[in-house]
Amino acid sequence: MATTSLRTLQPRKTPVQERSAATVDAILQAAIQVLVSVGKERLTTTLVAMRAGVSVGTLYQYFPNKSALLQASLKRHMHGVATSVDHICKEYRSTSLLTMGSVLIDAYLSAKMRNVKESAALYAVSSDLDGLAIAKAAHARGCRVVAELFATASEGLTKDPEIVATMVMAALNGVSRRLLEAKSPEREHAPLREELLVLVRGYLLTCIQTKPAI
Amino acid sequence: MATTSLRTLQPRKTPVQERSAATVDAILQAAIQVLVSVGKERLTTTLVAMRAGVSVGTLYQYFPNKSALLQASLKRHMHGVATSVDHICKEYRSTSLLTMGSVLIDAYLSAKMRNVKESAALYAVSSDLDGLAIAKAAHARGCRVVAELFATASEGLTKDPEIVATMVMAALNGVSRRLLEAKSPEREHAPLREELLVLVRGYLLTCIQTKPAI
DNA sequence: TGTTTAGATGAAGGAACCTTCAGCTTTGGA
């Protein structure tokens, strides 16, 4: 069963010409647009194809079924966020824990806020059975990378970096979700970011071995 | 449209005899069970009716449509959690902020962990268009109640209680979701609870006017 | 006991929509 779902996730046909690569891209973009405008419940493959300017048949040449299409959309979105975080994690190795926390918050939040509607709409996808696995995997990978970053902190850690990373990421998730589902996320962005900074800083301070003056 | 959805949410028929009240209860319980066993995607009204030991027709006498059924299930679940939090918020007025944070975490987490599968399965419902409104409303109400609690803290607050409550609840949500979606939530419950305590305590300390020794 | 009302039934209507496939068009190279 797992084998089947993994196999069916693969594109039916791999684009070899340039135009088909553009088609796949258009379909994925259209999927997001439809998701944003009508929601996951009312998204149909025909609607997505129309929006992409192709026929349904074309869609089914690159995605074996509707679920695969949604999963691909979700993966694409999460990959964007993950890339931002990865970048930060490479760049800020061996700095102070508080710096790490601060830049992590900025990277994660601004990646999510880059396209508010899209991020919010994809929550519906990441909650169903197929999406959940992808979301979990992405989250787990994110925690691992952040844990590795924390392990290089100039101050020593009193706790397992994995646990610290898990907590920070969970808080980040909670607050960003709250933000994305707010009436006007743009307006609340700055204040919530500040407050999140306070929250994470307070926590990270308790994870440092020799407490500094600040 | 809002009027329509509100009207259709109302039960089609109000139970007047005792047996029908029991039927409604059985249907709601069955909805949760089906949700847990096959997920929201594959839940059908016929399946729910079968599980409840009634016919589909009976289901449609109390719920105007499938969406209303799911919404009712979600409401029931959230009401359970809200009741726990409300209770705490009445009981711990005028205590210290740290006490409030601690009992809040316990109340919220144990309410969610009371039935792990159910809580996890309902995330799918709370993410779709109909469920989102309910979830948001419940969350907003929770924040308001907690903010009122925080406003009575024996120590003075340096910030708007609403903001403090929002952050604490967002962190709570993030961590409990992470917990509920873990492979074995029971095993991780205690350690994550401890860590959540540290996280929230650290934050609340920064919200107190005159910093105490502890 | 008879009548009225509440409650329950489940086959069938019918809409929605995923997915296929036989045939058409475009592209790239020989």
Next chain:
DNA sequence: TCCAAAGCTGAAGGTTCCTTCATCTAAACA
């Protein structure tokens, strides 16, 4: 220019599942 391969089309098949309603049973009450 011409052909083979890649790409595209969209009507139609088929399935799933929501929802209804004519009909039956159980309960309350006089």
